Amino acid sequence: MGRVAPPDSPASTSTAIGTLENTFAETLEPLTVSWKGAAVPEPALLVLNEQLAESLGLNGDALRADDGIAVLSGAATPADANPVATAYAGHQFGGYASLLGDGRALLLGELIDNDGHRFDLQLKGSGPTPFSRGGDGFAVVGPMLREYLVSEAMHALGIPTTRSLSVVATGRDVNRDGAEPGAVLARIAASHLRVGTFELAARQRDLLAPLADYAIERHYPGLAHLPVSGDGNRYLAFLESVVERQAALVAQWMLVGFVHGVMNTDNTTISGETIDYGPCAFVDSYDPDTVFSSIDRGGRYRFGNQPAVLKWNLARFAETLLTLLDPTPDDAVTAATAALNTFDEHYDRHFQTGIAAKLGLDGTVDHALVDDLLTLMREHRVDWTGTFRALADDLRGSSARLDAMLPCEASAPWRGRWRAALAAVGRDDSQVADEMDRVNPIYIPRNHQVDAALRAATDGDLALFERLLDSVTHPFEQRTEWIDLAEPAPESFNTGFRTFCGT
Structure with a gap:
């Protein structure tokens, strides 16, 4: 080439x-x-x-x-x-x-x-x-x-x-x-090495090992001393490391309501970085079936399907490494499958740890408590980002915003269980609220704000873009002059809103 x-x-x-x-x-x-x-x-x-x-x-x-x-x-x-x-x-x-x-x-x-x-x-x-x-x-x-x-x-x-x-x-x-x-x-x-890079190299066998060794040296140097064959070889450890890192990444996407929009294998990095922000967006009202991308007509890359898609992409990555994992095909498949089967455990651990922090709880959190909150949020079309800040305000004795989002008659039982879980932690409510505010952003790139800023910038006016950029790069700092940037889009905007790749 x-x-x-x-x-x-x-x-x-x-x-x-x-x-x-x-x-x-x-x-x-x-x-x-x-x-x-x-x-x-x-x-x-x-x-x-x-x-x-x-x-x-x-x-x-x-x-x-x-x-x-x-x-x-x-x-x-x-x-x-x-x-x-x-x-x-x-x-x-x-x-x-x-x-x-x-x-x-x-x-x-x-x-x-x-x-x-x-x-x-x-x-x-x-x-x-x-x-x-x-x-x-x-x-x-x-x-x-x-x-x-x-x-x-x-x-x-x-x-x-x-x-x-x-x-x-x-x-x-x-x-x-x-x-x-x-x-x-x-x-x-960190690099532009992708699952797709390995998909190409796997069909040019003399490139596969050099590519894997280069990726290991660049992104997982602690594995470089491992042998190239046998039990515990570097390529199996490499696969396991990429699986873990990508599981952690998609958990973080889910915790902030980020929808990538085009999770092809050529947009899945070996480093574990998010790449390619073409038709991406953030959810306002929580709904796992949310799709923004104009080209995702079947909803393959919908918000709630992102962990499953990531695991599918990693299976394609594992396939490229089979000849490096073991010279016996059946043994190579067994090793790759075992590595892939750790994805769900890694994802659940990262997501549960993250959602516990968003709710002010230490360590892990009862799955039913999380599932029931998500059900309430979906039923009442509640803003994902704003809910967690409203919960912190509720701990400080200001429940007006939370009441407006989740009516008391519907959410009171869940709130009681949450309060009981917090009481078991044994810390002051105001301290817990402050800790929640350090992990729950006020400002994200709200779709209607991004749309307005980009339209103005296309016409030569960067003022809206610069203001929005300032806020989202200080996502946890509450400022009076940015109060409008914390509000979700009106329903009239969300109806039919689509994002485009720009190609």
């Missing part, structure tokens, strides 16, 4: 980024194609993540200068860099695609942050590549700002995620049901 000739442009190079490493491209060259971004007519910086830049050892002033903006837009290549588009396969909505790859993205290289950790620097929307499959390879302002906003909100919530360094407008109109202003996102990731 690396022998495809890249386009001639852009010709310029820049020193604004500094030195980038290229361990993935050097180690696994057959999974890459050397490439360059498309020319950018009028690059203009829309937003720059100053704190992230600083943690990566980058100079914010240099990135804001013309040379820096040129790199962040794809118009210039960092000095001595070798940008590549990466190849992968994947199951999309359950159907296998044998070759996908970066159809509108370029991996510029790898940065080492101030703590010695390695991160990918990737541009999204930088133009067509050999993997574009007929697409134009470009992106537009709204979806790129959505990814910036939601990924930074997820980071502030403590959920593993890729992060956003910048969004640059290109001055190029892109056709998306009419002309929309183009943009490029600079994404930071």
Whole structure:
């Protein structure tokens, strides 16, 4: 794949980024194609993540200068860099695609942050590549700002995620049901290794072990000393580790009401980070059948189905590793199945620990108490995020908001059981309420607020976006000036609301 000739442009190079490493491209060259971004007519910086830049050892002033903006837009290549588009396969909505790859993205290289950790620097929307499959390879302002906003909100919530360094407008109109202003996102990731990367490598057997060893060294270095065969081999431990990390991730999604929207295997990372914020959204009224994505017509990736889909994706990952797990096929399947069967236990442990904290309880919580609360919330179409803050207020003696959400006549028995569970903990109500407030956000990227902010930004006004970004990156800090940002969308908005991938 690396022998495809890249386009001639852009010709310029820049020193604004500094030195980038290229361990993935050097180690696994057959999974890459050397490439360059498309020319950018009028690059203009829309937003720059100053704190992230600083943690990566980058100079914010240099990135804001013309040379820096040129790199962040794809118009210039960092000095001595070798940008590549990466190849992968994947199951999309359950159907296998044998070759996908970066159809509108370029991996510029790898940065080492101030703590010695390695991160990918990737541009999204930088133009067509050999993997574009007929697409134009470009992106537009709204979806790129959505990814910036939601990924930074997820980071502030403590959920593993890729992060956003910048969004640059290109001055190029892109056709998306009419002309929309183009943009490029600079994404930071622990890596872009996906289940889909392994699905491709498994069909090129000489690449599978090097890819697995690279992933282990990069994301699970504590396993690198293990033998390559026999009981307790590194590849089985690798599978077990990815299963555990992904179980923890999807539990965190469920605890904050996040709906990914497009949980294909090429969007399931080996690192355990959330990636790809195309048709994502957050639930307002709790309903496990919630679907926002316009392309998820069958509800495969509905909110309540996310753990099951994640387990299915991990089964596809396990299949790619079978030849590394054991030379005897039956024994390899037995080992992989045992590893996969730990997913439910891991997920339940992470979810139960998290929901206990949201309810002010130590350790685990009675499953029936949780199930009955969820039933009440679904029956009364109660706001997921607001409920837990209202419960904390109730502990402080202010029950008005909770009463408005969950009528007393319906919820009194459950409240009594919850209060009894709290009494068994033996701590002061106000202390428990404060602890609940530290894990239950006030501000999330509410769908109606995101929609309004992105519409305004597409028209050139970033004020709403900047205000919303400020709030969701301080999700636990109650501020009077943000009180409207804590309110769920009106029912008139939620009816028929859909999100789109932006491609």
